[in-house]
Amino acid sequence: MRRVMHRFISGALICLGSATLALSQAAPQFECKKETDPFFSYCSDVNQFLNDAAANKTADGKVDRSNAQVKSDLRAFVFVDSDPTRFAALLAPRLALQAAADALPKSPDTSKASIAALSGVNQNRPDMQTSPNSNVSGTTALVEKAGAPAILAFALESGALTRSVNGNTATLSGNADGLIRALTGQQVLCFECPNSLGTPLLRDVNLSAAFQINQNSASSAATAGPANPSTPSSIANIVLPTTVGKLSSLTARYQFWNPFDPHSAKFRQAWTNTATKNKEKITAAAKDLQENLQTFLVDNPINTDQKLTALLQTYASAFYDDADAANLNKLRQDFLDLYNASASARTNNDPEFSKKLSGVALSLAQYKNLWLQLLEEAKGKPLLTFEYTYNRPISQPETHDFRWIFGYSPKGNGSLSAPGLVSINAAVSIYGGTIPAGAKYGRLHDGQISAEYDRPITIAGNPNQATFSLAAYWQYQPDPSVLNITADNLAPGTNIQLPGNAQVLLGTSGSLWVTQAKVTINAKSGIKVPIAVKWSNKTDLLSGNKVGAQVGISYDFSSLSSLFGGSGSP
Amino acid sequence: MALDLTGLVPTAEANAKVTLKLIAATATIQRASINRNDISDDIDASGKVVSFPVPAGTNTLTLVLLPPPAGEAMQLVEDCGGGKTQPIVSFGSGIHASISFNIIAS
Numbered sequence: 104m105r106r107v108m109h110r111f112i113s114g115a116l117i118c119l120g121s122a123t124l125a126l127s128q129a130a131p132q133f134e135c136k137k138e139t140d141p142f143f144s145y146c147s148d149v150n151q152f153l154n155d156a157a158a159n160k161t162a163d164g165k166v167d168r169s170n171a172q173v174k175s176d177l178r179a180f181v182f183v184d185s186d187p188t189r190f191a192a193l194l195a196p197r198l199a200l201q202a203a204a205d206a207l208p209k210s211p212d213t214s215k216a217s218i219a220a221l222s223g224v225n226q227n228r229p230d231m232q233t234s235p236n237s238n239v240s241g242t243t244a245l246v247e248k249a250g251a252p253a254i255l256a257f258a259l260e261s262g263a264l265t266r267s268v269n270g271n272t273a274t275l276s277g278n279a280d281g282l283i284r285a286l287t288g289q290q291v292l293c294f295e296c297p298n299s300l301g302t303p304l305l306r307d308v309n310l311s312a313a314f315q316i317n318q319n320s321a322s323s324a325a326t327a328g329p330a331n332p333s334t335p336s337s338i339a340n341i342v343l344p345t346t347v348g349k350l351s352s353l354t355a356r357y358q359f360w361n362p363f364d365p366h367s368a369k370f371r372q373a374w375t376n377t378a379t380k381n382k383e384k385i386t387a388a389a390k391d392l393q394e395n396l397q398t399f400l401v402d403n404p405i406n407t408d409q410k411l412t413a414l415l416q417t418y419a420s421a422f423y424d425d426a427d428a429a430n431l432n433k434l435r436q437d438f439l440d441l442y443n444a445s446a447s448a449r450t451n452n453d454p455e456f457s458k459k460l461s462g463v464a465l466s467l468a469q470y471k472n473l474w475l476q477l478l479e480e481a482k483g484k485p486l487l488t489f490e491y492t493y494n495r496p497i498s499q500p501e502t503h504d505f506r507w508i509f510g511y512s513p514k515g516n517g518s519l520s521a522p523g524l525v526s527i528n529a530a531v532s533i534y535g536g537t538i539p540a541g542a543k544y545g546r547l548h549d550g551q552i553s554a555e556y557d558r559p560i561t562i563a564g565n566p567n568q569a570t571f572s573l574a575a576y577w578q579y580q581p582d583p584s585v586l587n588i589t590a591d592n593l594a595p596g597t598n599i600q601l602p603g604n605a606q607v608l609l610g611t612s613g614s615l616w617v618t619q620a621k622v623t624i625n626a627k628s629g630i631k632v633p634i635a636v637k638w639s640n641k642t643d644l645l646s647g648n649k650v651g652a653q654v655g656i657s658y659d660f661s662s663l664s665s666l667f668g669g670s671g672s673p
Numbered sequence: 674m675a676l677d678l679t680g681l682v683p684t685a686e687a688n689a690k691v692t693l694k695l696i697a698a699t700a701t702i703q704r705a706s707i708n709r710n711d712i713s714d715d716i717d718a719s720g721k722v723v724s725f726p727v728p729a730g731t732n733t734l735t736l737v738l739l740p741p742p743a744g745e746a747m748q749l750v751e752d753c754g755g756g757k758t759q760p761i762v763s764f765g766s767g768i769h770a771s772i773s774f775n776i777i778a779s
Binding site: 189407 | 681698701703731766769
């Protein structure tokens with residue numbers, strides 16, 4: 104970086120012919136990691152200004168205010184919109200909800216080509232897991248994928264794969280770091296975000312919760328006596344049918360990545376190759392961002408506001424004074440005052456400011472989503488994903504599932520340009536809680552191995568409109584399945600006193616095979632609709648072949664991350 | 674040199690031709706516009722240089738970049754020709770997706 108700086112300074116001296124006195128002098132510096140936004144986002148620019156200011160002083164020891172390099176450093180933060188996407192990302196949390204509501208109907212784009220390209224960027228991610236695992240009663244996912252949404256995704260799915268009882272499941276899943284940022288009002292559209300709570304670790308942690316909805320249930324209730332003479336007085340209790348929503352499973356997963364050095368020649372080459380391969384997608388997303396930036400910046404009354412121009416000049420002088428005095432606290436405060444004044448001036452001078460800002464934020468969210476995918480592709484797929492799931496199936500003992508997930512692109516290096524994706528799962532499931540004394544089953548519930556191949560398919564000329572998947576699943580159970588006996592699952596009219604832990608064995612031990620064919624339609628703006636059919640040699644509780652269908656809908660809120668003020672960090 | 678960088682806001686003579694150069698290890702210019710006019714076709718093959726004439730009045734130059742995979746120092750300079758440059762705006766180590774500044778031409 105020193106060499107780059109030296110080149111910058113030399114270039115400036117040559118072009119302007121300025122007689123600046125360059126002095127080597129230790130410059131005061133901010134410890135940027137300890138700063139918070141908005142100052143954090145400009146901190147390295149301010150440090151560069153301080154460095155160059157210290158190195159370019161006049162004979163009286165003051166900063167050379169005519170030095171071209173120092174002045175160019177100053178422009179990076181005196182004009183808080185020198186990088187307008189940075190400025191928009193910082194402002195997005197402030198205006199997020201109103202702005203998104205204003206712009207949703209027509210943002211981020213309207214052209215057919217752009218819609219097609221952007222939908223490909225954001226929706227065609229066969230490596231993204233938004234469904235619950237195969238062991239819940241409403242899911243379309245026989246095999247789990249290694250990827251996860253950057254902030255939050257919601258899925259509603261119906262149809263069982265390994266279970267005997269069909270159900271409907273609602274699943275919320277998201278990245279731990281993205282969720283914390285969104286929920287605490289921090290900017291998440293940033294490309295280089297300040298650390299939040301444990302960010303480096305949380306970036307690779309994904310969480311999800313699945314809820315069974317509209318599940319039939321029953322509860323016992325004491326009667327207040329017969330209502331007419333024909334009713335026997337012996338009926339003291341009845342079973343009330345109900346429907347309930349219930350937490351079905353909680354999942355935490357951690358992605359292990361190949362170690363990589365972003366500054367190494369090897370990684371830079373991989374980055375260049377990835378960018379070249381995805382040139383069309385980058386161009387489409389950049390064009391969308393460009394159009395929204397033009398709306399945001401061009402012909403803005405702020406550009407000719409003389410009061411603001413004078414204010415900027417005043418603060419520029421203040422920054423020089425602060426650098427002369429080496430007063431970092433005052434410099435930070437001066438910047439924050441300038442930032443707030445600049446933000447207010449833009450808000451007050453333009454009645455459509457929030458609408459324009461939301462347009463930038465939405466297209467920036469799309470652009471950052473693409474950038475993250477490029478980064479993943481250049482890094483290589485996650486080496487391995489480890490997942491733990493706490494399962495609470497209806498009327499069955501709880502289980503703890505441990506799963507290893509591996510993703511591989513046979514003829515490509517990632518999810519963007521690869522012709523397909525192979526996902527392989529290996530899992531072990533054990534019963535939780537205490538195994539009753541004398542139980543005819545052991546701690547191990549089952550072991551599973553499964554694999555899936557996903558291939559993007561073209562519909563109506565759009566190569567990102569859908570994904571076709573074929574999956575196979577094998578599960579081995581050493582014992583038949585266990586069913587808890589409660590009043591819910593006693594035959595009507597049965598009057599048996601049950602112990603609290605009454606259980607029966609159902610189904611058979613041995614192998615359970617499932618195969619599935621699935622088409623996932625990738626609709627606009629993060630919506631996916633998976634439709635699948637499956638065949639299994641049996642289900643968890645019943646013997647005999649079963650053919651079934653699964654359908655669902657999921658929404659990845661990461662592509663509309665400005666709703667939260669912003670997307671996950673790299 | 675077409676730009677006068679004496680003040681905070683760059684100035685130029687109307688219709689002067691400006692050549693901008695991005696000095697950055699990895700970041701490249703993907704799109705460029707002066708006001709609402711797209712000048713992306715004038716970005717060179719390396720993605721580092723773009724040239725355009727400056728119309729009279731207050732003009733807004735907007736560049737959309739492909740952000741680098743990791744933070745890097747970046748500088749936008751005017752290429753004055755003959756290997757000479759003058760710095761317009763300089764960023765410390767960071768990841769940037771865009772650059773914008775105004776040019777007043779008269």
